[in-house]
Every structure is written in C-alpha cells, then in structure tokens.
Amino acid sequence: MANNTVDASRRVTVAMSGGVDSSVAAYLLVRDGFDCVGATMKLFYNDDIGIPRDHACCSLDDIEDAKTVCSRLGIPHFVYNFSDRFRECVIDRFIDAYEHGSTPNPCIDCNRYLKFDTLHRRARETECAYVATGHYARVGFDARTGRWTLSRPADRKKDQTYVLYSLTQDQLAHTKFPLGDLTKDEVREIALREGFINAKKHDSQDICFVTDGDYANFIEAQTGKKYPPGDFVDGDGHVLGRHNGIIRYTVGQRRGLGLSFPQPMYVSAVNVGDNTVTLSPESGLYSRTLWANDVNLISVAEITAPMRVYAKIRYQHAAAPATVTPEDGGVIRVDFDEPQRAITAGQAVVMYDIETNETVIGGGTIINSQT
Numbered sequence: 008m009a010n011n012t013v014d015a016s017r018r019v020t021v022a023m024s025g026g027v028d029s030s031v032a033a034y035l036l037v038r039d040g041f042d043c044v045g046a047t048m049k050l051f052y053n054d055d056i057g058i059p060r061d062h063a064c065c066s067l068d069d070i071e072d073a074k075t076v077c078s079r080l081g082i083p084h085f086v087y088n089f090s091d092r093f094r095e096c097v098i099d100r101f102i103d104a105y106e107h108g109s110t111p112n113p114c115i116d117c118n119r120y121l122k123f124d125t126l127h128r129r130a131r132e133t134e135c136a137y138v139a140t141g142h143y144a145r146v147g148f149d150a151r152t153g154r155w156t157l158s159r160p161a162d163r164k165k166d167q168t169y170v171l172y173s174l175t176q177d178q179l180a181h182t183k184f185p186l187g188d189l190t191k192d193e194v195r196e197i198a199l200r201e202g203f204i205n206a207k208k209h210d211s212q213d214i215c216f217v218t219d220g221d222y223a224n225f226i227e228a229q230t231g232k233k234y235p236p237g238d239f240v241d242g243d244g245h246v247l248g249r250h251n252g253i254i255r256y257t258v259g260q261r262r263g264l265g266l267s268f269p270q271p272m273y274v275s276a277v278n279v280g281d282n283t284v285t286l287s288p289e290s291g292l293y294s295r296t297l298w299a300n301d302v303n304l305i306s307v308a309e310i311t312a313p314m315r316v317y318a319k320i321r322y323q324h325a326a327a328p329a330t331v332t333p334e335d336g337g338v339i340r341v342d343f344d345e346p347q348r349a350i351t352a353g354q355a356v357v358m359y360d361i362e363t364n365e366t367v368i369g370g371g372t373i374i375n376s377q378t
Contacts (some may be wrong), residue, residue, distance in 0.1 A: 014319055016309050019137045019183060020130035022122055023077065023084065025069030026085050027205050028141030028186060030076040031194045034201060035185040036139055037080050045077035045084040045137060048121060050093040051216055072205045077219070086378040089125050096120035098216060103338045106234075108277035110257040110352025112322070113168065113214055119173040127178060137183050142167045145187035150304065155179035156306050159359075162190040171320050172357045172370035184322060214340035223255045237282035239266065242275070242291060244359050250284045253277050259292055259349030273349075293346035297357050300338050305351045306360065306368050310339065316358040316368055318343065320350050331368075350376040 019035040023045040034283040036043050047070050062350050070086060077084035097116045104111035122140060122238070130138050143165040145158040155176050159166045174182065186194060198206035217225045227233060234252030241247055248266045250256065255263070272291055276285035297320070304310065310333045316353040317326035341356055350373060357370035 011309055014042070015134050016045060016136050018044070018135040019139050020044050020046050020126065020133065020135040020138045022126060022138065023047045023073035023081075024141070025072035025205060025208075026141065026210065027198045027203065028143075028194060028210075028302050029073070029206055030141075030203050030205055031189075031197050032139055032141040032183075032185040032201075032215065033076065033080055033082065034197065036183065037082060040213075042209075043080070043139075045073060045080075046126065046129070047084070047086045048093075048126060049086055049088045050117075050121065051089055051090050051098070061187070072208070075082070075123055075204050079201070087126070087129060090123055092125050093117070093121060102229060104353045105222065105226055105254040106279075108253055108279040110351045112355060113216075114170045114246045114322075115355055118170055123171075123174055123178045123182065127181065130181075137181050139183040139185060141186055142171060142184050143186050144168045144171055144184045146182055146184055152306070152308075154306060154308070158187075159185045159365050160184075162191075163189050167257060168367050169319055169355065169357050172305070172355060172367055174305065175303070176305075179305070209318075223252065226254050235282065239264070239286050240283045242285060242287055244320070247286055249270075252274070253279060253282060253284060258283045258351040280348045289348075293324045294350045294351045294376040295346045296340065296342050296378075297350050297373050297376040298338055298340050299373050300336070302337060302339055302369060302371035304369035309333075310369075314368075315361040316341075317361060317364045318359070319355050319357045320347055320373065329358075331358055338374075346378065352376075 015234045019036055019041045021030045021036060021043050033043055033045060047162055074084045097113050100116055101111050101113045127138050143160040143162055145160055147156040149156050157168055157171060157174060157179060159168055195206060206266060235256050236249050236251055239247040239250050256274045256277055258274055259269060270288055272286045273289055274284055275287040275291045278285060310331060313330050316329055316331050319326045319331040327343055327347060329341050332340045334340050345360050352373050354373050355370050356373050358368040360366045360368060
C-alpha cells in the first residue's frame with residue numbers, strides 16, 4: 008500500500024497575487040519538492056471602495072490567473088477573504104495617518120498585518136510549515152547570534168526589504184522568498200518557458216486600493232468628510248495663501264499647490280493643530296536627525312548603545328550612513344552623516360548593517376525630524 012503521509016515540514020502556503028513573481032515562486036518550490044498550496048487573499052471588494060471591478064489586485068482576472076497557474080503546477084488553490092482585516096489594519100490606518108498629518112506606507116502594513124500575520128496563522132491552521140511570497144529578499148540564519156536574518160536580494164533594483172522590516176523572528180523562521188537569488192528578467196524567462204498565462208503581465212505600481220493616485224478623494228469618499236481649507240505659511244508663520252485641506256499635502260510636495268512664487272516652493276511641514284501647511288525653498292527640506300517608534304529589530308535583539316548603520320527613509324531612497332541611538336519609551340534617534348531630503352512622518356526608517364549595507368538591522372515609523 009502506498010504511503011500517503013504528508014511531511015508537514017515540507018508544506019508551504021504560497022501567496023498568489025495573480026502576478027508573475029508569485030507564480031514563479033510557486034513553481035520553484037514545486038520544482039524543489041515542496042508540497043504547495045496556492046492562496047489568494049481577497050483584501051477588498053472593489054465596489055466597496057469605489058473603483059471599477061476590473062482594476063487593482065483582488066480582481067476576478069487576478070484570481071483566475073492565480074488559479075490557472077496553480078492548475079498548471081498541479082497544486083490546490085484557495086481564495087481567503089481577509090477584507091475585514093485589510094480594512095481595519097491597512098485602509099483605516101492609511102486614512103488615520105493622513106488625517107494626522109503623516110504620510111503612510113500601506114504596503115508595509117499589508118505585509119505586517121496580512122501576508123505575514125493573518126496568512127501565517129491561516130497556514131498553521133492548514134498544517135503548512137511555511138508561507139512563501141514573490142518578494143525580492145533573502146531569509147537566512149546567523150549561527151553566531153542565533154537569529155534569523157533578512158537581507159537584500161540578488162536584484163538590487165527590485166529590493167523589497169524596506170517593506171519587510173517588520174517581520175518577527177518567528178515569521179522569518181517560517182517564511183520563504185524563492186526569488187531572492189534571481190533577477191526580474193530571469194523570473195520572466197522562467198514564466199515564459201513554463202507557459203504561464205501571466206508571464207508578460209505588468210507589475211502593479213499604484214497603491215492597490217487607490218488606483219488613480221488621488222488619495223484625498225479616496226479618503227473623503229471613505230470617511231464622508233470634507234477637510235477644511237487653511238493657510239499656507241512660511242517658516243516664520245507668514246500667510247502665503249490658502250490650502251485645500253491637509254490630507255492633500257505631504258512633505259516634499261511641489262505640484263498642486265495652486266500658488267506662484269519667484270522660486271520653487273515645497274511642502275516642508277503639515278501642521279494638524281492649526282490646520283496650516285508650511286512651505287519652504289528646497290533647502291528647507293533637509294534634515295539630519297529623525298526619531299522613530301514602533302521599532303522592530305531583526306539581526307540584533309536590542310540596541311543599547313549608539314550603532315553605526317546605513318538607513319533608508321523611503322522605499323526609493325538610497326541608504327545613507329548614520330548613527331542610531333536608543334532613547335526612552337522604545338524610541339530610536341537616527342543621526343545621518345549628511346542631511347537627507349524630505350524626511351517624512353509616517354514613513355519607515357529601515358536600517359542596514361554598516362559593513363555591507365545588505366542585512367536589515369531593523370526599522371520603525373518616523374515620528375518627527377529636525378535639521
């Protein structure tokens with residue numbers, strides 16, 4: 008009689024978005040002998056957030072693409088409805104941040120609360136030892152420290168470690184990133200060779216639930232509120248004109264101000280307390296120091312003294328040399344060697360090792376900055 012016993016340590020839930028990256032991730036795991044289950048997360052219903060049915064992730068086309076790839080690979084495919092969790096942990100947090108003058112990164116929250124929390128728990132319930140995704144990153148284990156690590160991928164242009172800094176030690180121990188050693192071109196070549204339906208599918212560029220990029224209209228539609236106009240002011244508090252509601256502005260913004268000046272002017276601060284937006288020349292955007300809270304550490308268990316790091320202040324920012332120092336209440340202070348442009352509250356600061364700029368030390372949410 009055949010032995011039908013399944014080795015639970017080889018069972019993997021693969022997050023399948025319908026895109027080429029997650030499809031190739033699933034293929035590589037099946038090729039390497041893992042027992043895979045494809046899982047597409049239903050994060051929202053398009054009608055509920057006012058976008059066409061065929062736009063963004065969670066569309067029927069994406070689900071069908073994922074199902075088709077799973078069928079080709081001979082693995083089961085399930086759709087998990089996580090829309091309530093996504094509303095609470097991503098959309099509501101996104102709106103709250105803008106209402107408080109911050110600029111959030113919802114991809115970080117989606118990874119933190121959905122892919123590597125809710126989906127991980129569902130994987131355990133279905134007796135899967137791992138969750139795998141199509142992220143470009145690497146998981147390792149440092150025998151010297153006894154800690155799991157998160158490092159940059161082979162394809163530095165596709166590096167997604169910035170949006171993964173919140174992973175815990177337990178999550179990293181049960182996560183696989185099969186694309187970590189591949190370039191995007193190599194991934195597409197595999198998909199074409201295997202005849203995947205999505206081999207030439209374009210990557211998603213927008214925030215999935217705000218497909219037209221108009222965050223303010225999305226927030227007003229979701230909340231039913233109209234955010235009152237206020238004053239544009241300069242650094243000395245002089246009134247320069249009127250703005251159209253603080254949710255429409257973020258640090259570093261130049262376009263859409265509706266004002267004309269002899270020199271280019273940029274948003275340098277959003278002030279919720281008095282409903283003002285501060286404008287300055289580009290020179291006023293540079294800061295050397297920031298503070299962050301809600302810190303998660305990966306390669307080290309704690310920071311007890313000043314530590315030299317490379318630090319990134321946004322996804323597309325080139326990590327810059329800095330010193331991180333612990334402060335009271337779980338806050339960290341990051342002092343850059345050189346001033347950085349448009350450090351923005353609500354974004355993440357993510358730190359990498361100073362020797363190679365490859366391994367994530369940890370990160371946190373920026374709360375303020377100063378020159």
